[in-house]
Structures are given as C-alpha cells and as structure tokens.
Amino acid sequence: MTRRDLFKTLAALPLTGIGGNAAAPHNRIETERIRLQLRHTWTTVMSSSNTRDTVYCRITSGGVTGVGEGAPIVRYKEDFASAIKAIESVRELLASADPWQFTKIMAEVFKRVKGENAGKAAIDIALMDWAGQQLKTPLYRYFGLDKNDAPVTTFSIGIDTPEITKQKTREAAEYPLLKVKVGLSTDEQTIEAIRSVTKKPLRVDVNEGWKDKEEAVRKINWLETQGVEFVEQPMPAEMIEETRWVRSKVHLPLIADEACQHAADIPKLATAFDGINVKLDKSGGLLEARRWIEIAKSLGMRTMLGCMVSSSVSVTAAAHLSPLVDYADLDGNLLIGNDPYRGVRVEKGKLILPDGPGLGLKRA
Numbered sequence: 001m002t003r004r005d006l007f008k009t010l011a012a013l014p015l016t017g018i019g020g021n022a023a024a025p026h027n028r029i030e031t032e033r034i035r036l037q038l039r040h041t042w043t044t045v046m047s048s049s050n051t052r053d054t055v056y057c058r059i060t061s062g063g064v065t066g067v068g069e070g071a072p073i074v075r076y077k078e079d080f081a082s083a084i085k086a087i088e089s090v091r092e093l094l095a096s097a098d099p100w101q102f103t104k105i106m107a108e109v110f111k112r113v114k115g116e117n118a119g120k121a122a123i124d125i126a127l128m129d130w131a132g133q134q135l136k137t138p139l140y141r142y143f144g145l146d147k148n149d150a151p152v153t154t155f156s157i158g159i160d161t162p163e164i165t166k167q168k169t170r171e172a173a174e175y176p177l178l179k180v181k182v183g184l185s186t187d188e189q190t191i192e193a194i195r196s197v198t199k200k201p202l203r204v205d206v207n208e209g210w211k212d213k214e215e216a217v218r219k220i221n222w223l224e225t226q227g228v229e230f231v232e233q234p235m236p237a238e239m240i241e242e243t244r245w246v247r248s249k250v251h252l253p254l255i256a257d258e259a260c261q262h263a264a265d266i267p268k269l270a271t272a273f274d275g276i277n278v279k280l281d282k283s284g285g286l287l288e289a290r291r292w293i294e295i296a297k298s299l300g301m302r303t304m305l306g307c308m309v310s311s312s313v314s315v316t317a318a319a320h321l322s323p324l325v326d327y328a329d330l331d332g333n334l335l336i337g338n339d340p341y342r343g344v345r346v347e348k349g350k351l352i353l354p355d356g357p358g359l360g361l362k363r364a
C-alpha cells in the first residue's frame with residue numbers, strides 16, 4: 001500500500017461512530033487565529049486591550065464552506081491557543097462526520113471537550129452556516145423566526161475617563177440604547193458624564209465589580225434615578241445568596257452573565273436574577289444558546305443575547321437567534337476596525353438580519 005492509499009484508508013475509517021461508514025465524507029477542516037483591532041482601547045473591570053484574538057473554524061463538505069467563530073473568554077481560562085487546540089482535538093471527528101448530523105456531532109464534541117466553549121461555538125456556527133447554505137435558507141428562517149422581531153441592540157461604552165466617556169457617547173449618536181460598563185469607585189462619574197451628553201435609556205454591566213451587597217443596593221437604586229433599565233451581573237458570580245438579597249431591595253431587573261456558564265446553572269439563577277445573558281461563546285454555539293433561551297423562558301426569566309468582541313461571523317450568528325430574546329447586546333463587530341466579513345447590519349440600533357443562506361455573510 002502506498003503512503004497515499006494508506007492516508008485514504010485512514011480517512012475512511014469509522015473513527016467515531018458518527019457518519020462512520022466506509023463512504024464517510026472527508027471534510028476539510030481549517031482553523032485560523034484572527035487578530036481584531038479595536039477602535040478604542042477596551043476596558044472593563046476585568047481587562048484592558050487594543051486587540052482581541054478570536055478563532056475561526058471552516059468546514060468544507062460537498063463544495064460548501066461553513067464558517068464559525070469563537071471569542072475565547074479569559075475569565076474561563078480560554079485563549080486562542082486553547083480554543084484552536086480544542087477544535088484540533090476533534091478534527092478527525094469533524095473530518096469524517098456527516099455535517100447534516102450537526103446535533104449529533106455537537107453532542108459528541110461536548111462529550112469529548114471539557115470547557116473551551118468558544119472553540120465549540122466556532123464548530124457549531126460553522127456547521128449551522130454549512131447546513132443553512134445547503135438548504136439555501138437563512139438561519140433565522142431555519143429556526144422558524146421572523147427577522148422583523150430582531151431587537152434593538154445596545155452599543156457598549158467601556159470604562160474610561162469622563163472626557164473620553166463623553167466623546168464615546170457622542171460618537172454613539174446613531175444608537176438609541178447604550179450599555180455602560182461600570183464596577184469601579186468612579187461609577188457615578190461615568191454615568192454623570194454620559195448623562196451630560198444624552199438622555200438615552202442606559203443598561204449597565206457591572207461585570208461582578210461590586211463585592212459588597214449594601215454598596216450594590218445603594219448603586220442600583222441610584223442608577224434607577226438615572227434612567228437605567230437593568231443591571232447586569234452586579235456581584236461576583238458565586239455570590240448568589242447576596243444577589244438574591246440585593247434583588248429583594250431594588251426595583252431594577254438583574255441579569256446574570258458571568259454567573260450563567262452552563263444550562264444547568266439557569267434554574268438556580270432564577271431565584272436571584274430576573275434574566276440571563278446568553279452568549280454563543282459561553283454556551284458553545286447556536287444550538288446550545290437556543291436551549292439556554294428556552295430553559296430561561298420556561299422559568300419565567302427574561303433573555304438577552306450578548307457577545308464578546310468578535311467579527312461579523314459570531315455576531316451575525318447570534319443575531320439570527322435574536323428574534324427570540326428580550327434584549328440584544330450584539331455590538332462586538334461594531335467595536336473593531338478590521339472586520340473580515342459583512343453580515344448583520346444595525347440601522348438606528350435595530351439589528352437587520354441578512355437574507356443570504358446560512359449566516360448570509362459576505363467578504364468585507
């Protein structure tokens with residue numbers, strides 16, 4: 001047997017039990033690190049940076065290429081290298097599987113890969129983009145949704161000096177809703193700087209920044225007087241008891257972000273929060289994100305779709321699910337200057353979903 005024949009034979013072996021027959025298609029799997037350039041230095045209570053690395057996964061089968069993206073989350077000990085390693089660890093599975101069995105494939109990926117949900121999201125999005133293209137159907141239609149129900153997205157203002165915060169607020173003139181990052185001793189100054197420029201409704205993300213429950217109550221009740229609609233993750237993820245106490249003392253809805261890492265977290269969060277922020281990078285893709293949204297709704301919780309700093313691949317994928325949720329914070333692609341793709345657009349804040357098949361992406 002020549003080396004080439006041996007290679008072909010290995011490729012056709014039933015490696016996984018998924019699509020594992022002698023006629024198994026051999027799909028091309030590519031991974032790529034993408035360095036996104038931020039328009040402004042992006043600061044939250046967790047980190048500060050001018051670039052962000054995300055990971056693309058491309059799956060080509062039957063002449064059609066699906067593309068997916070994941071933004072590794074430092075808080076969950078992920079980076080681009082660990083995300084790529086996670087995808088590479090299931091390369092043979094992806095190469096030999098029948099991509100039409102995307103649900104079965106993702107179940108197997110979840111079984112084999114611990115954590116690394118950004119890597120899983122890149123795989124899931126690539127599979128769903130592939131399936132949508134094969135079906136010649138945009139993903140929102142595949143999910144049975146009405147694109148007119150897509151919500152207005154917030155535009156995020158990172159933590160900065162009052163002067164730069166004012167400048168960023170002015171630059172965000174076309175967006176009717178702003179999401180403001182807080183969680184430091186300068187929170188009041190930040191909000192006052194924004195309020196000196198605009199009366200728009202604000203949503204606030206504390207990113208676990210307040211460690212004291214009395215301080216959280218005091219700040220939330222002050223934010224209520226400042227035209228804030230809800231507060232995301234006021235206290236550290238593990239402080240569920242304290243957050244429950246805070247919730248009993250305030251009127252503004254509380255949304256869980258960092259506290260919500262797994263579908264199984266959602267029922268216990270329902271006792272301390274009014275809603276959850278679902279991100280494809282946290283859930284591990286579209287299929288699991290939809291499941292989170294359904295679980296939260298079944299518990300009477302509000303739902304939000306958020307994102308990390310990402311290109312239009314990941315943000316457009318999330319946007320296809322956005323007609324399902326109450327709130328959208330899908331601006332990750334608007335914060336960067338070198339987006340490789342065009343997909344979802346934003347008009348006066350409203351998400352405009354593309355009608356092309358799959359994600360409906362075009363090269364920028």
Ligand code: MG
Nearest residue numbers: 205232257277
């Ligand atoms: Mg958040």
